[in-house]
Amino acid sequence: MNQLAKYTIVALVAVAALAAVNGYMLSIQSGTTVEASPLVRDVTAPQGKPFVQGRAPESTPDFRIISIGEHDGQLLLEVEHFRPDGSFWFFENYLWQGREGLKEPKVVNSSGGLYLDDMALAPYTLDGRGERQFYLPDERQWLRTGLPHLDQASILSVIVQTHEQRTVSGWNRGQSRLVEPAIPHVASDQAGVGVLVSRLRNLAGRGFVGGAGRSASDWVGDLPPVSRGLGRLEHGTVSTFFPDTTSGNTTVDGYLRLVINNESWANKQANTGNDAQFSTPTNIVMINGGSASGWQEVSRVHMGFDTSGLGSGATISSATLSFVSTGEVDDFSQAVVLVTSSPATDNILVTGDYLKTNYGGTELAPKIEIGAGITSDSATFNDMTMNAAGRAVINTTGITNLGVMTDGDLDNVEPSFQADPARSRVQLASADEVLAGDKRPKLVVNHETIPATITGTIGDNATEQEVRDGGGTFIVTVAGDTLVEGQAFTDAQQDIIDGLDSAQSEATGWNAEVRDNLLPGSVTRTSSESYTVTMPTTGTEIDGFAINFDEEIAVTIPSSVLVTATEDITGNTTASIFAADESIALTGSVLDTLRPSEIVAGGQVVVVTLAGTTWVASGATFNTQRQAILNGMTADQDGANGWNVRRADFAVSDVVRTSDDVVTVTFSASAAYAIVETETITATVPAAALRFSQS
Structure with a gap:
């Protein structure tokens, strides 16, 4: 809203009332396999040397487990999948929470009875259906097997499931070796992951063929060297979760x-x-x-x-x-x-x-x-x-x-x-x-995190006025994928604009006044990994943008602009737009101690400086507002030859737009100006003189 600025001519003394007028970072760590304990190390497949288990050879393997290791308390398997002709198809990473190494099944007898830790059979009650409901007596625990629930067959079934899904899904992720970001985890993950690596390490280096019921059997034959892939940075994972x-x-x-x-x-x-x-x-x-x-x-x-280990930037494919x-x-x-x-x-x-x-x-x-x-x-x-x-x-x-x-x-x-x-x-x-x-x-969740950075004069956070000023930029840089080009990029420009979305819904907020008024031409492809969205510098497309509260702009990267991603990338890229009131400040000689004779002589100067908005464009648009700016300077007295009457002596040429936010008024002489008591002049800038104003 407009603020009022005042100065007083104290026969004539002037007094001015001066109105008071989280950048985005994404840190991604490269996924590495590390020691799970001093005695448990990563196991990597020797290239070209298969594990042989004495079964009839198949024509080609479905997949091979390249390595088994630990990543942020997770069991990590890197797997290379093959096409039916034996050629490379895709890489995939598979994760299980390390806490699964601590979950052991109960010991049961042949009739379904459960054992207690003292080797006694657990007591039970009969429910309304006559079925046994076993329970723990005081100070007793269940007898556990000493081995985790998670076993080789369970691991392989998830890999076979993914292999089957990829035959119909159309996903093309994994043409390069995949890298894992940092993964949230708990102490039990670190405590249990070494158990899993130790138990399952013999899977590394083996080729497998999927079978009925998502079973997998060893493949017999010479495995080719591990593919080099495309050598790009890619992120993607299949994570498996169990209830506690x-x-x-x-x-x-x-x-x-x-x-x-x-x-x-x-x-x-x-x-x-x-x-x-x-x-x-x-x-x-x-x-x-x-x-x-x-x-x-x-x-x-x-x-x-x-499922907290997926992380806030995860995009779920299935x-x-x-x-x-x-x-x-x-x-x-x-x-x-x-x-x-x-x-x-x-x-x-x-x-x-x-x-x-x-x-x-x-x-x-x-x-x-x-x-x-x-x-x-x-x-x-x-x-x-x-x-x-x-x-x-x-x-x-x-x-x-x-x-x-x-x-x-x-x-x-x-x-x-x-x-x-x-x-x-x-x-x-x-x-x-x-x-x-x-x-x-x-x-079982198939997901990917394509990290992106948001920079630019708006992408690094901005005020609402900086948006309205025009020329501000969002620069979006993706990692782990590349941007489409040519007509495909042109076709995706509107999708990119639609992906600049505010959670707020003010009537004159970002969505209504900026996003929905941007034209496809405001989006340019600046490299194979980045594009820029530029606010218009001419016209009035976004002049109506006004917010009372800060806005958080979520940047969605549409799949239509990415070469490999099959779903939009959301949730890990934001920029803040800060709300600010408009105000004016007065400086110049009229703020000094003045007498009526100085107004009579002319040449006194007032400089009007805006904050939170700008003057309308220079030239004819501004010139039509000069008289309104003079008329906005009113006195609190109505003497016969006081300010309000003699204001007509000032010429519109006295008002000069010296920059986007500064106007200088040099008052013409007013020979008839005379007052008998002190006048206080209030300066009100008319909304029509501003490129933007809420009032």
Whole structure:
């Protein structure tokens, strides 16, 4: 808003009232394999020398594990994938959190009983279905196997899964060896990663062929030298996450249920639960008919994953939730659906977490029909490939909580009643499963972080006036990819502009007055890795930009401008625009002690300096405002020959625009000026004289 500046002619004394008028950095560390412990070192494949395990040779391998090592508390496998003809296809890095080295399965006997750490069988109670619920007596612990859940087959299955996905996805990442950025991790990752490297180090140097059920067997033959790739800097990873076992860790999995016989469907939908189960070998999704009428039980599964290691700059290409089923029945023609879950606490479940309001209403993946779609052999993983809504809920800096329920439960569609034992039920192996091999639920996330730096006179942060001044620049430089060129870049210019987005929504803010008024020609490709967006220097395209609060501009790099990326790069590039009030300051001889005779003589000067805005363009545009500038200088008295009357003696030529933010007024002589009492002159700059003003 305009500020008022005053000066006083004290028969004539002048007094002036002077109105008061986080850069972006992204640090990426090159991924390196390092010692996991003094006795555990990286293992790298000897080029051209395969691991042979005495099986019939295949025509070509599907992939080879180049090296195994540790990176920021993560188990890191570098893998080279091959085309069917045996030629190089792509590189991929695979990560597992080091804490998986500390997670060991419970010891179970042949009848499914669990052992305590004193070798006694654990006690149990029978639930409403007659199934055993084992529990820990005071001061006892579960007997564990001494080996991690995570095993060779589990590792290889993720690599085979990615190999299969790439045949249909169209991704072209990984034409160079991939580099990992710094990864957030916890103490348990550092404590457990050495165990994993030691246990799995024999995988390095071996070629494999994928088989049924995402199994992998050794390939026999001479492996070619590791490809040199394109030699560019690329970032990309497949990260695999598991829920924690028991409560009190970072995450938890389990199931919540409401068990009251012959209760209405409405109550099952609206009420809180009465049982919360975790640390059990299986989790249960179920609708169970009552003994006579109504419903006996509805149960919902919760799975929590610590996905904070993805980092704030991660772009997710795909995500798949996979689970093993140990049994299913489907009397009510139901499907299982994947949704969000919001427990009161991330690492423990309570009965209140059953409430329907704790689950999202959007399906995050295609549903799976229980009767026709789920394999329940205690070995095969059932995949729920997450859609765009599912990928969007993955918390790259925290916990991702997911829920599984029946579609009738989600949609609040009551099935046609059948009495107990009629039910639709799926038993999911849990994070504490006791099956052969690693059958825990897992979330496999294919992601990449393409670091970018934002510089330029606006990219390094700016005031709103610096934006309005025109000529300011955003300079975006990407690493790990290159920019398209020619017509492809021209076609992407509008996408680049659309990617300059403010989270604020002021009516005259960035989105409405700057982004939406920029023309494609404001974007130029300055190199194979950088482009520049320049604010217009002529015209009035962005003159209306005005903000009352600072704006944070998120810079999205559209996939259409990148050679290899398949999705937009978001979340790791921002610039700040700072709000500022407009004000004026007065200097010059009129601020000295003046007498009426000095106004009569003329030649007195006032210099009007703007802050937070500028004068309109010089020439005709400014000239039409000169009289208004003079008229804005008014006295608080109305003498017969005082300032307000004799102001007509001043010529418009007295007003000179000396720069974008300075006007100098040299007053002409006013022979008839005379006052009998002190006048105070207030200077108000008219909005029309300013290139921008809120008032």
